Amino acid sequence: MARPKTYNRQEAVVKACKAFWEHGYQALGVRELERLTGLNQFAIRTDFGGKEGLYLEAMRFYADAAIATAMPPLRAGGIPAIVAFLRNLVTVGSMTSSPWGCLVVNTGIENARVQSGRLTEAVAYYWDALETHFKLALEIAQDSGDLPNDVEIDGLAKGLVAGVMGVHATNRSENSNTAGTDLVEILCGHLTLLRAS
Amino acid sequence: MARPKTYNRQEAVVKACKAFWEHGYQALGVRELERLTGLNQFAIRTDFGGKEGLYLEAMRFYADAAIATAMPPLRAGGIPAIVAFLRNLVTVGSMTSSPWGCLVVNTGIENARVQSGRLTEAVAYYWDALETHFKLALEIAQDSGDLPNDVEIDGLAKGLVAGVMGVHATNRSENSNTAGTDLVEILCGHLTLLRAS
DNA sequence: TCTATTTCTATACATTCGCATAGAAACAGT
DNA sequence: ACTGTTTCTATGCGAATGTATAGAAATAGA
Incomplete structure (x- = not known):
């Protein structure tokens, strides 16, 4: 026809x-x-x-692919899942790793002052999803006794999201999949220390 | 004339x-x-x-102003100076804090694929300066026994730089001076835990 | 093969981009 | 006042922007 x-x-x-x-x-x-x-x-x-x-x-x-593929392991994985997620950000070949950084980070920065409303929404949607998943993983860690109960989970989740943004920003700025490695190791190391304390 | x-x-x-x-x-x-x-x-x-x-x-x-004003305290301040520097990133009224994030971060992301050479150089110049200053502060911390000698300083400094980028990226993305606060607290908390261990 | 429908190619539109230039304007020195 | 020099304002340039439109092309059904 x-x-x-x-x-x-x-x-x-x-x-x-x-x-x-x-x-x-x-x-x-x-x-x-x-x-x-x-x-x-x-x-x-x-x-x-x-x-x-x-x-x-x-x-x-982009967002749905990450939410459907990279984030689900966080839903039940506790701290090891968070560590794995973060390491993937700087692992060549991983879906969430790229010398171009992250489309959502790039958008959030490039269009921060233009924000067409729909763009703002799309950016917020992605980070909210990630924050929620981090929170779930941290809750599981606490419930299983893997993380002390006095650790403030909400702030930690938000901070990890900001850390992810830093890893991506560094990767793009240096045009390398692995430029953010040292920050990833700080975040992972911190989670480990929290676990021990 | x-x-x-x-x-x-x-x-x-x-x-x-x-x-x-x-x-x-x-x-x-x-x-x-x-x-x-x-x-x-x-x-x-x-x-x-x-x-x-x-x-x-x-x-x-922008770079020279930050290097001349915000970074010098790091040259002799050890870990407290690092903590103060990081907190300033999310303190309203501080010179290094802005809802627009950081000009160098924004440039590094927006022009990552265009890079005119001179821009790349200006971006690298700034982050090199910050990394050097972090390293100086960490060395002082080790020399004064405030930080264990087995802590790998080079990676930590690089990671802190990436963390700073994350704080700025978050601030700009959320159009807020303080959006990166939780990441700052993670970084400061990590430094404190390293000190104690 | 003809028709109806949808998508394609090609061109044109007004706007904006950064940059260039010409002539007016504002000074210092004589 | 006049001159020389520099900076300003005003205008225009070609190129590129995203979008719009008209006519050709390609299909399914009759």
């Missing part, structure tokens, strides 16, 4: 995600975006709502 | 610094830059080398 699309939507979103991840939002023009995603301008406008719409969909994909 | 300039160079650089700090590099056009700094396009081009030249001078100003 109609001319078929020349692209696969999922693949296009994945490519758009990588493109924005690497180049940022403003620095990536629509014409180069076509080239990198295989989409045409008409499709970007009609099917995705323009450049910003595609960006939002790419963010959603 | 000539028509006097209508602006004060120092003041203009300070204003440009704040403008780039808040809005980022790409998002800030030359015409709005004129408005925010009091400079005219001719002066931006002739006296500063265009938009990028002014940006570099603003970065240099």
Whole structure:
């Protein structure tokens, strides 16, 4: 009944995600975006709502992929799961490790003063999810006696989220998967010391 | 002998610094830059080398101000000086605290894939200075017996730098001077635990 | 094969970008 | 006052921005 699309939507979103991840939002023009995603301008406008719409969909994909893949182990893993999660941030080949840092961190910084509302929401959504997962892991650690009960969990979870942002920021700034390693080791070491005390 | 300039160079650089700090590099056009700094396009081009030249001078100003004011206490202060430095990052009114995060962090992330060489250099210059100062403070802590000698100082200093980046990234992302507080407390707490162990 | 529907390609749009230039304006020295 | 020098204002440049649109192309069903 109609001319078929020349692209696969999922693949296009994945490519758009990588493109924005690497180049940022403003620095990536629509014409180069076509080239990198295989989409045409008409499709970007009609099917995705323009450049910003595609960006939002790419963010959603990025966030959901991390939430569905990297975070679940935290739900029942206690401190070892947190340590594993943090180490993955600086492990070559890991899904959450990249010389481009993290799309959500990059977005939060690049668009902090522009924030289109929908962008702010997408960024907050991701960090809330991570904070919640950290909190779950810490609660399990306390319940199993692996972490003293006098440790203030809410602040610790928030602090770990900020630490994750620092790891990603360092990785991107130095264009290396492993630049944030020393911070990861501080965070892991701190969790270990809390456990012992 | 000539028509006097209508602006004060120092003041203009300070204003440009704040403008780039808040809005980022790409998002800030030359015409709005004129408005925010009091400079005219001719002066931006002739006296500063265009938009990028002014940006570099603003970065240099920002870095030198921090190096000259915020870092010196680290040179002889040991761990308490580190703790004070970190707390300042999330203290309203402190020079190193801002809802816009840190100009160098923002630059490192926004321009990570563009890097004009001179920008990369300016970013690296700043973090090298901070790392060196952290190392000095940690050495003093070890020499005075305040920190065990088996603590690996180089990695710790690097990790603290990454932590500082995380604090700034969090502050900017949440548009708050104090959003990174929990990470600061983790870092300070870790230093304290290292001291005790 | 013809039609209806959807997507594609190609082009054009107004706006903005940073930068450049020409002429007016403001001084110091004579 | 006049001159020489520098800086200012005003305007314009080509290129790039994201978006819009018109007509060609490709399909399914009749």
